[in-house]
Amino acid sequence: MTTVITLAYLVAAVLFILGLRQLSSPKGARNGNFTAAAGMVIALGATVPLLHFTTAGIVIVAIGVVIGTAVGAIGARVVKMTAIPQMVALFNGVGGGAAALVAVAELLKGGAHPAFAEGFPSVFSIVIGSVSFAGSMVAFAKLQELMTGTPITYPGQQVVNGLIAAAIIGFVIAVLAIASIPFSFISLMVLALVLGVAFVLPIGGADMPVVISMLNACTGLAVAASGFTLNNFALIVAGTLVGASGSLLTKLMSDAMGRSLANVLFGAFGQVQAGATAAAGAAQARSVRSGNAEDLGTLLAYSQRVIIVPGYGLAVAQAQHAAKELADALEKRGVDVSYAIHPVAGRMPGHMNVLLAEANVPYESLKEMDQINDDFKNADVVLVVGANDVVNPAARSTKGSPIYGMPILNADQAKNIIFMKRSMRPGFAGIDNELMYGPHTIMFFGDAKDSLTKLVAAVKAA
Amino acid sequence: MTAQLLNEVTFFVLAVFVGFEVISKVPTILHTPLMSGTNAIHGIILVGAILIAAGANSPTTIALGLVAVTLATTNVVGGFVVTDRMLEMFKGRQQPKPAAPADAKK
Numbered sequence: 098m099t100t101v102i103t104l105a106y107l108v109a110a111v112l113f114i115l116g117l118r119q120l121s122s123p124k125g126a127r128n129g130n131f132t133a134a135a136g137m138v139i140a141l142g143a144t145v146p147l148l149h150f151t152t153a154g155i156v157i158v159a160i161g162v163v164i165g166t167a168v169g170a171i172g173a174r175v176v177k178m179t180a181i182p183q184m185v186a187l188f189n190g191v192g193g194g195a196a197a198l199v200a201v202a203e204l205l206k207g208g209a210h211p212a213f214a215e216g217f218p219s220v221f222s223i224v225i226g227s228v229s230f231a232g233s234m235v236a237f238a239k240l241q242e243l244m245t246g247t248p249i250t251y252p253g254q255q256v257v258n259g260l261i262a263a264a265i266i267g268f269v270i271a272v273l274a275i276a277s278i279p280f281s282f283i284s285l286m287v288l289a290l291v292l293g294v295a296f297v298l299p300i301g302g303a304d305m306p307v308v309i310s311m312l313n314a315c316t317g318l319a320v321a322a323s324g325f326t327l328n329n330f331a332l333i334v335a336g337t338l339v340g341a342s343g344s345l346l347t348k349l350m351s352d353a354m355g356r357s358l359a360n361v362l363f364g365a366f367g368q369v370q371a372g373a374t375a376a377a378g379a380a381q382a383r384s385v386r387s388g389n390a391e392d393l394g395t396l397l398a399y400s401q402r403v404i405i406v407p408g409y410g411l412a413v414a415q416a417q418h419a420a421k422e423l424a425d426a427l428e429k430r431g432v433d434v435s436y437a438i439h440p441v442a443g444r445m446p447g448h449m450n451v452l453l454a455e456a457n458v459p460y461e462s463l464k465e466m467d468q469i470n471d472d473f474k475n476a477d478v479v480l481v482v483g484a485n486d487v488v489n490p491a492a493r494s495t496k497g498s499p500i501y502g503m504p505i506l507n508a509d510q511a512k513n514i515i516f517m518k519r520s521m522r523p524g525f526a527g528i529d530n531e532l533m534y535g536p537h538t539i540m541f542f543g544d545a546k547d548s549l550t551k552l553v554a555a556v557k558a559a
Numbered sequence: 560m561t562a563q564l565l566n567e568v569t570f571f572v573l574a575v576f577v578g579f580e581v582i583s584k585v586p587t588i589l590h591t592p593l594m595s596g597t598n599a600i601h602g603i604i605l606v607g608a609i610l611i612a613a614g615a616n617s618p619t620t621i622a623l624g625l626v627a628v629t630l631a632t633t634n635v636v637g638g639f640v641v642t643d644r645m646l647e648m649f650k651g652r653q654q655p656k657p658a659a660p661a662d663a664k665k
Contacts, residue, residue, distance in 0.1 A: 113600055114581055120596045121585040127646035130596055134639045137603065144606045148613040157625040158612050165632020172633075173640035178648075184641055185595050188602075192634035195604045198627040202611040202620060214564050306591075313598050320604045321574075325567055327607050333567055334574045335603040341578025343597050346590065353587055438588075446590035454648040465587060 105143030106331040112136030113335050117342060140331045178452055179412045182445045183240035186309045189316055190233025196319035197226030197286060203326045209276045216277060218325035220269050223282060224289045226319035229312045231293025236309050239302045246302025254299060255363075261292045300362065301499070303486065306445040307350050307361045314343025353440035354503055385521070385533055387540040390548070393515055394555020397423075400477035402433045404469065406508055407453065409443050410483020410519070411545050417456035419549035420482060424458070426556045435462050437469045437479075437506050439487035470507050479511040481532075483545045485518075489530045498528060514538040517548050592645045599638025605631035 113136045119129025150158075169188070176184045200222035207215060238244045268285040275281075300308055317339025324332025351358045397403060405424065411417060424434040436458065442449035450463060464472075473479065481488055488508040491498040508514055509532050516538050532538060541548055560568075585593055608631040612624025 114577055116596065116600070117578075117581045117593075120593050121582045121589060123586065123589060126589060126592055127643065130592075130599075130639060130642045130646055133596060133600055137600070137635060137639070140603060140606055141609075144609060147610065150613045151616050153621050154613040154615045154624070157615060157621055158609055158628055161608070161612065161625050161628025162632050165629045165634075166636045168629075169633040169635065169637030170640050173637045173644060176641070181591070181595075181641060181645065184637070185591075185598055188595075188634050188637040188641065189598045191630040192598070192601050192604055192638075195608050195627045195631035195634065198623050198630070199604060199607040199611055202623045202627070205619065205623075214561070310590075310594050313594055313601070317597070317601045320601045320607070321571065323604060323607045325564075325571075327610055328563060328567070329606060329610070330567075330570065332603055332607055333570050335600055337571050337574035338578040338581075339597045339601040341575045342582045343578075343594070345579050345582060346585070346594055346597070349585065350590055353590070440587045445594075447588040448591055450588040451591065451645050451648045463588075 102143045102146060103330060105139055109136040109140035109143070109331055110334040112139065113338055117338065178455060180241070182306060182309065182448065183237045186233045186236040186240065189309060189313045190230045190237065193226040193229030193233065193312070193316040193319055196316060196323050197223045197230065199323045200226065200326060201282060201286065204277050204282050205279065207277060209278060211277050213273065215326055216273050218322040220272050220282065220285060222319045222322035222326065223286050224265060224269065225315050225322070227286050227289035228293040228296065229315045229319060231290040232297045232312050233309065235294050235297040236305045240305055248301045249298040258292065258295050261288060261295060264288055265292060304361050307347060310343060310347040310350050314340050314347055317343050350446055353446050356502060385540045386538065387542060390551035390555045393539065393541055394552050395559045396513060397427060397478055397552065398430055398556045398559035400432055402476045403427055403478045403480060404473065404476045404511070405434065405436045406479060406481045406484045406488055406506055407436060407442060407449055408482065408484025408487060412443055412452050414483065414545035416482065416546035416549050417452050419546050419553065421456045421458050423549050423553045423556065426553050435464050435469065437466065438463050439466055439506055442484060442487055466504060466506060473507040474510040476511040478513045478515060479508045481508060481514065481516045482549070483517065485530055488532055490532055491528065500528065508532065509535060512537060515541055517541045517545055519544060592642055595638065595642040595645060599635060599642055602631060602635030602638050605635050
């Protein structure tokens with residue numbers, strides 16, 4: 098029997114690996130998700146013969162599965178496309194929480210002096226799983242704007258976090274070397290939850306994708322550790338796969354933002370905040386040029402090359418369909434229109450592609466940063482819709498800026514820039530954008546969807 | 560080190576390398592779906608949660624098991640469904656333009 102179960106787990110592991118491979122290429126991505134889901138079903142099915150149900154056991158498994166399925170399926174179905182990043186954070190967090198609870202249950206069973214080979218993976222899973230749970234919840238709250246997206250810092254923060262970490266190590270030693278009693282491992286869990294919150298608080302909302310990806314990898318490792326405790330092959334392999342691929346993905350994401358992972362997690366964002374806010378305040382008084390829909394529509398209609406730079410603001414206003422309409426109207430007049438997609442446009446890498454695909458924007462019109470950056474100087478008009486930080490020249494020139502060093506779209510090199518914005522409020526990184534005051538820039542204030550609709554009318558009339 | 564632990568460590572190390580290799584070349588547009596997909600895969604903790612919940616026989620283990628199974632199921636189901644929703648978008652766009660996937664590959 099165990100042979101059959103182990104073989105089934107092996108099949109599941111192979112399906113997970115194939116699924117990940119397919120998920121990494123645009124062609125097979127959706128099938129990859131099904132492949133991995135099939136692996137999950139097989140792994141769960143293979144586990145059934147291992148179970149020795151008590152009456153209470155059957156009831157709680159049934160209740161848990163029903164509630165979890167309802168919450169997961171409904172949550173994932175009804176969430177707006179713009180809110181997907183925080184949904185991923187939420188689903189990641191609950192996985193980490195589950196891993197920590199499984200480890201707690203195992204320690205309760207194991208008596209006061211578990212063998213190191215069982216005790217160590219358990220405490221590892223408790224600590225990492227709890228950090229992942231609490232950290233993901235803070236990430237969720239920041240992205241959902243339940244709390245401020247700006248970094249929360251206070252003097253001596255690193256010292257406090259260091260002390261929490263030291264206390265955690267102390268309790269880890271206590272559980273392993275002195276006594277594995279509920280007091281010690283529950284304290285450990287509480288401290289790890291506090292660390293998860295404290296760790297994510299000072300990280301800005303714009304960096305949440307990287308943080309979520311990292312916590313995702315952490316949950317994978319916590320799951321693998323639970324696998325060691327339970328001696329379960331499926332947990333070890335699947336958890337480790339996620340831990341490893343998630344770590345690599347985290348690095349790819351921070352690379353796409355042009356920053357090191359250490360810089361994202363512990364770095365500049367927190368420290369330069371004060372200076373940047375002051376600069377933004379000082380800039381309020383500066384004047385900008387703003388235009389009306391008729392003039393701008395004419396400008397667009399008589400251009401040859403137009404590049405649209407979409408950002409999160411476009412997504413929030415649900416303006417992707419209006420943007421497509423404008424592009425269609427322009428193309429009908431023979432204007433060449435393309436979309437420049439910054440790697441971190443939206444709030445997650447790839448987020449904007451998903452949203453524009455929803456509006457049926459053809460794949461070939463979406464240009465990645467490296468593909469299009471040299472074309473900006475040939476563009477007659479660049480239309481910045483709801484984007485801000487990704488076209489901020491401060492990333493190139495201002496050393497102290499929080500976004501210094503991030504690769505940006507060269508929108509400032511175009512002949513004309515139409516900067517669509519609700520107000521002069523700074524972007525997600527909380528800093529002022531020099532491009533708005535540029536000599537070739539015309540501001541067009543208002544809700545992105547309304548403004549685009551007005552432009553469509555003006556283009557058609559021109 | 561027992562034979563079982565040795566086996567487990569072997570699987571662990573090999574899985575680390577497979578995990579790195581399998582996603583080494585992923586285009587930026589797929590970062591979010593891939594993260595979401597791996598997120599669903601670590602929902603495998605549901606196996607562990609069910610293992611501890613099935614044998615629950617005290618108020619403490621019942622509570623732990625119930626919460627763990629609920630959280631893990633949410634992770635699995637939500638993870639796969641939300642990933643599919645993202646990828647659905649990509650598919651819709653490929654139908655009118657059969658050439659798109661070929662472009663994307665190179």
